[in-house]
Amino acid sequence: MDQVYQAMDEMKAAMNEHVDLVSDLLQRLSSELRSGFGPAVDNFVGFFHAIDWKEPWLIGLLAFHVLLLIVVILSRRKVNFQLSLSFLAFVGVYMAERINRFLGENWKSFSSQNYFDPNGLFISVLWSGPLLVITILIVVNTLITLCGLIVKWKRAELKHRARQARAKKD
Structure with missing residues (x-):
């Protein structure tokens, strides 16, 4: 007990x-x-103001992301092409650490300040983040396309079954 x-x-x-x-x-x-969300907003505003947005390479980077987004939107019906784009975007994200290290060593040749810290915050926000968002858009588009294909396939299957049923009646 x-x-x-x-x-x-x-x-x-x-x-x-x-x-x-x-x-x-x-x-x-x-x-x-x-x-x-005050502290998070304060950190974001501080990050945003710490960057000199008039630097040509930053403008080029942002233009690249906008151009890639436009290409993804315009090619939304070309699934194989978008698969290639998503693969390249994933490769870009995978290479972000190496890109950050290389740019951190050579920042003086193209930038007024070193944005490339060892933790990779800057490269994650301005390189990997947009690439991942674009890849998510590609995945969503692919899922929508696949759903449309499944609907077409099911309709064709139902029509085929209806024809077979009519043929058996006759």
Whole structure:
């Protein structure tokens, strides 16, 4: 009987510990939600203002992303071409660390300041981020195209079955 009480006490202690842990997590979440998005917005605004947006290479980078987005939109019906574009975008994201290292070593030849920190925040936001967004658009477009193909296939199948049923009647 003592073992049962001891097991019950251990279970009660474990439950109390779990309740305390969950309570602590909820308090942290509540305090973060009460603070709002202010700190995140402040960090974004600070990041945005730290960049000299008039540098030619930055304008070229942004133009590249806009051009790539336009190509993706215009080629939305060419699934194979978009597959190639998404593969190239993934290669660009994969190479981001090496690109960041190379540009960090050679920034003086094309930039007024070194944006290429070892953590890769800048390259992630201005290189990998837009490439990933464009790739997501390609994936969504591919899924929409596949859904359309499935509908066409099912309609053709139903028409074929209806023809077969009519042929059996005759």
